[in-house]
Amino acid sequence: MKIDKNTINKIARLSRIKLDDKESEDYIKDLNSILDWVEQLNEVNTENVEPLSNISSSILPKREDVSNDTNSSEEILENAPDKLEGFFAVPKVVE
Amino acid sequence: MNNLIKGEKYDWEMVIGLEIHAQVKSNSKLFSSSSTKFGSSPNSQVSLVDAAMPGMLPVINKYCVEQAVKTGVGLNAKINNYSVFDRKNYFYADLPQGYQISQYKYPIVGEGKVTIDFKDGTSKDIRIVRLHLEQDAGKSLHDQNPSKTYVDLNRSGVALMEIVSEPDIRTPDEAGMYISKIRSILMYLDTCDGNMQEGSLRADVNISVRKPGDEYGTRCEIKNLNSIKFIKQAINYEVKRQIEILESGGSIEQNTMLFNTSTGKTRPMRNKEEAHDYRYFPDPDLLPLEISKEEIGKIKSSIPELPDELKNKFIETYKLSNYDASVLTAEKQTSDYFNETINSDPELKNHAKIVVNWITSELFSLLNKNNQDLNNSPVSPENLGQLIKLISTNEISGKIAKDVLEDMFSSGKTARQIVDEKGLQQVTDQGEIAKVIDEVIEENPKMVEQYLAGKDKLLGFFVGQAMKLTKGKANPKMLNDILKQKLNKKN
Numbered sequence: 001m002k003i004d005k006n007t008i009n010k011i012a013r014l015s016r017i018k019l020d021d022k023e024s025e026d027y028i029k030d031l032n033s034i035l036d037w038v039e040q041l042n043e044v045n046t047e048n049v050e051p052l053s054n055i056s057s058s059i060l061p062k063r064e065d066v067s068n069d070t071n072s073s074e075e076i077l078e079n080a081p082d083k084l085e086g087f088f089a090v091p092k093v094v095e
Numbered sequence: 096m097n098n099l100i101k102g103e104k105y106d107w108e109m110v111i112g113l114e115i116h117a118q119v120k121s122n123s124k125l126f127s128s129s130s131t132k133f134g135s136s137p138n139s140q141v142s143l144v145d146a147a148m149p150g151m152l153p154v155i156n157k158y159c160v161e162q163a164v165k166t167g168v169g170l171n172a173k174i175n176n177y178s179v180f181d182r183k184n185y186f187y188a189d190l191p192q193g194y195q196i197s198q199y200k201y202p203i204v205g206e207g208k209v210t211i212d213f214k215d216g217t218s219k220d221i222r223i224v225r226l227h228l229e230q231d232a233g234k235s236l237h238d239q240n241p242s243k244t245y246v247d248l249n250r251s252g253v254a255l256m257e258i259v260s261e262p263d264i265r266t267p268d269e270a271g272m273y274i275s276k277i278r279s280i281l282m283y284l285d286t287c288d289g290n291m292q293e294g295s296l297r298a299d300v301n302i303s304v305r306k307p308g309d310e311y312g313t314r315c316e317i318k319n320l321n322s323i324k325f326i327k328q329a330i331n332y333e334v335k336r337q338i339e340i341l342e343s344g345g346s347i348e349q350n351t352m353l354f355n356t357s358t359g360k361t362r363p364m365r366n367k368e369e370a371h372d373y374r375y376f377p378d379p380d381l382l383p384l385e386i387s388k389e390e391i392g393k394i395k396s397s398i399p400e401l402p403d404e405l406k407n408k409f410i411e412t413y414k415l416s417n418y419d420a421s422v423l424t425a426e427k428q429t430s431d432y433f434n435e436t437i438n439s440d441p442e443l444k445n446h447a448k449i450v451v452n453w454i455t456s457e458l459f460s461l462l463n464k465n466n467q468d469l470n471n472s473p474v475s476p477e478n479l480g481q482l483i484k485l486i487s488t489n490e491i492s493g494k495i496a497k498d499v500l501e502d503m504f505s506s507g508k509t510a511r512q513i514v515d516e517k518g519l520q521q522v523t524d525q526g527e528i529a530k531v532i533d534e535v536i537e538e539n540p541k542m543v544e545q546y547l548a549g550k551d552k553l554l555g556f557f558v559g560q561a562m563k564l565t566k567g568k569a570n571p572k573m574l575n576d577i578l579k580q581k582l583n584k585k586n
Contacts, residue, residue, distance in 0.1 A: 014372060016186055060382040065158030067123035067130040073138040076146050076248070086137040087245035090188040093235060 001039075003031045098265045099307060102338045107304045109334050110311055111270050112262035115277055116255045117166075117287040118231065118295040119159045125230055125254035126153030126196065133293050137247040145252040147191035152380050159254040162286040163203050163228050164386065164394045166256055169280045169401055170223050172207025174391050178227075180381040183373045189233035189246050197257075199375040202227035203384065209280065210403060211272040212421035221273050222261040231255050250294075256287070262301065262311065267327040274298055274323060279402050279425050297321040302330060303347070304337045312337070313347040317354050317361055329354040333361050405430055413437070413447030422455055428469045429454070432476050439480035446487045453483055457497060461504050474503050482510035490514070492521050495567055522569045525577070528561075531569065532578050535560045536585075547585060554578070 008028050012019045019027065073086055082089040099106040121131060127144035144151040167174045179201040182194040204226035212218045233251040235244050258277060264270050278296055281287040288295050298321075303314035317333060320326045332354075337347055352361040400408075402424040409420040409430075424430045437443050437450050458479065462472060482499060485491045491499065491514055502513050514520060522528060535557055536543055546553040557578055562569060 010372075014184070014186075014374070056382070058382065060384055061154060062157035062160070063128070063154045065122050065156050066128060068128045068142075069130055071136075071139040072143075073136070073141065076138050076141045076143075082243075084243075084245060086139070087236070087247055088138070088188070089240075089243045089245055091244070092240075092242050093188050093237065093244045 001035055003028050003035065100334065100338070102342050104342050105306055107334075107338050107341075108307050109265060109330070110262045110303045110305060110314075111264035111266075111330060112301040112314075113258075113260045113264065113270060113273060114299040114301070115258040115260075115274060116231075116297050116299075117258060117277070117281055117289075119162045119228075119254035119256060120286060120288050120295075121156060121159050121162065121254055123156055124252040125156055125159050125228065127252055129252065131253050133295075135249055137245075138249065140249045141251065145191070145248055147193070153196065153378075155381070155384070156254065159228065160203070160384065160386070161394055162254075162284075163226060163256050164391060165284050165398060166258075166281065166286045167204030167207065167226055168395055168398055169284045169286075170204070170207035170209060170226065170258070170277075172223055172226065173205035174386070175201065175203055175205055176386055176388070176391075177201060178203040178384045180228075180378045180384065181375045182378045183229075183375055185373060187232065188244060189235045189248070189251065191233075191248065191251065195230050195232065196378055196381070197229035197375075198227035201383075203386075209273070209276050211269060211276050212406075212417055213272075214418055216417050218417065219263075219269070221263045221269075224259040224261055226256055226258045229255050229257055262303075262314075267330040270300065270326055270330060271323045274326065275425065276402075279427075283399060283401050283427050285399075291321050291323075294321055298326060300326060300330060300333075302333050302337070304334055304341065312341075313349050315347065315350045315352050315361075317352045318364060320354060325354060325356055328359050329361060332359055336361065402430075409433075409447075413444065415447055415451060419448070419451050419455075423451060426469075432469055432472070435476035436480045436483070439477045440484050442484055442487065443480055446483060449487060450480075450483055453479060453500075457500055461501065465504070473505075473507055474500065478503060478509050485510055485514060489521060489523060489570065491519055492568070492571055494571070495519050495521070519568060522565050523573060525573065528565075528569050528573055529577055529581070531561050531564045532557075532574070532581055534564065536581060543582065543585060546582060554582075557582070 005024065005028065008019070008024050008031070012024075077083045077086070077088065080088050099108055101107075118131075119125075123129060124131060124142075124145065127142040129140045129142045129145055132140065142151075144153060164174055178198055180196050181199040183197045183199070184194040186193060202225045206225070207223040208220045209223065210218050210220050231250050231253040233246055233248040235246055237244050239245055260273065264273055274296075278289045278291075281296070282289045290296065297319055300317045300320060301314045302317065303312035305312045315333060315337070317329045320329055333352065340347060351364040353364045354361050402421075406417075406420040406424045409415050409423060410417060415423070422429075423433050433450065433454055436454065437447060443450055458469075458472065458474060462469060467473070479500075482496055482503065485499075486493055486496050496510075499510055499513050499519065502508065503510060506513070508516075539557070539560070542553055542556060546557075558571075558574060561574055561578065562571075
């Protein structure tokens with residue numbers, strides 16, 4: 001797989017990152033060399049092998065269904081650039 | 096059954112599939128201990144995990160997993176011992192993580208099916224593709240300010256079960272029946288409260304049209320419908336829109352649509368260039384979810400009687416029709432009420448059909464009129480049973496029983512009390528009824544002549560007069576028989 005100008009623009013848009021032409025060129029080069037390196041793995045025969053989704057053999061820890069009733073709205077909103085009566089206020093999302 | 100819709104040029108078939116989002120009835124969220132209570136003040140139930148503060152890690156709620164398994168069993172579906180949580184990536188103001196934790200390739204529940212029952216006694220299976228667990232997003236308010244959107248994260252991270260159907264649905268009614276059936280199963284299982292107004296149950300509807308026998312057409316998805324009425328309206332509008340485009344030579348563009356509940360119209364939500372690329376990948380913060388056969392077995396054995404089992408039991412025990420039995424079992428409170436009524440007197444078992452009618456038509460219409468719910472019905476099952484017994488033993492007529500029920504509803508008295516106090520017992524004395532009829536015949540000689548001359552319709556007039564004289568208490572069958580006898584004698 002090769003990363004071209006279109007792909008890099010798409011990735012940038014999906015990540016909400018603005019890139020100028022110079023940066024785009026740099027990232028195309030970087031990402032391509034990363035992909036080339038990873039592609040070495042294609043040499044391994046993985047037929048009939050399930051993808052590994054976990055390298056530890058531990059099992060998923062679970063919690064009981066208990067709710068804590070602490071209201072931390074002040075803490076939660078502390079970093080918000082804009083808020084109103086307990087709500088986050090964000091630029092209008094038109095849907 | 097002919098489900099085709101007529102366009103200007105061709106007949107069309109609709110092909111519909113539903114994705115239902117059902118909120119798990121739990122105390123705390125799927126991956127955090129914040130409360131799930133509805134209607135609290137904004138952002139008061141948001142933990143650092145829900146707000147996606149750096150370094151916070153999700154820990155799964157055991158109870159939510161069990162409820163998903165339980166629901167899977169209720170949908171006659173395969174439960175997967177191994178499932179994986181994935182990140183579904185997208186940017187939106189009500190999703191602080193920048194991704195939703197969901198299940199993609201390995202859902203917790205696989206293929207299943209539910210059955211819907213039609214009025215004519217037939218039924219149809221709708222196949223389920225899968226059920227998976229995922230996080231809900233926060234809530235955005237768009238209409239409070241011209242330049243701002245307000246965000247409340249209380250709902251963010253609440254556990255949802257997404258139930259995906261095959262495109263087996265062919266009419267808006269079937270779509271309504273399917274979501275009602277899912278709702279009923281969820282409520283019997285008590286895994287979701289089924290409250291559509293509060294958004295605990297909502298659906299995305301996928302719609303396409305085709306000429307009968309053709310391949311599936313291109314579909315559009317209408318997002319986030321929270322009432323059966325809106326689902327039907329949206330389907331009807333969208334189908335018409337698609338047919339018009341196709342018949343005028345156009346083609347359907349795959350799109351995500353929103354339904355405007357005040358105009359009854361759908362409109363595209365996002366344009367094509369913005370088409371989503373979710374970049375699903377396994378969430379590195381969560382190990383795969385493994386459930387042992389023993390755990391599944393334990394959950395299975397805890398499952399209560401479900402609507403379909405109960406329906407079959409009612410059909411077998413009480414010889415009810417498939418449709419009557421499905422109406423009774425659609426909501427748990429109705430089947431509970433029926434059970435209590437019919438078991439209140441051993442006699443009533445032989446009059447099950449009458450019991451059904453009195454609950455589903457008379458009592459329901461009174462409850463509706465007074466904006467009340469069966470759960471707090473002023474008429475208890477025992478009292479309704481008593482009333483039905485008075486009808487079945489011919490002590491009062493069905494017509495008078497309706498008045499008695501209304502009285503019971505408003506006064507809270509028992510049927511027996513009202514009948515005794517008002518002297519409503521049916522007149523079943525042959526002699527007494529005959530006497531009244533003689534009176535009516537004597538007083539209306541002209542009518543009698545006309546009747547005998549062939550104006551059969553006048554029979555109703557005589558019955559009415561006689562009923563009036565007995566204050567509606569004469570046994571209608573006896574009254575009819577004796578009246579006919581007497582009139583015919585005159586001939």
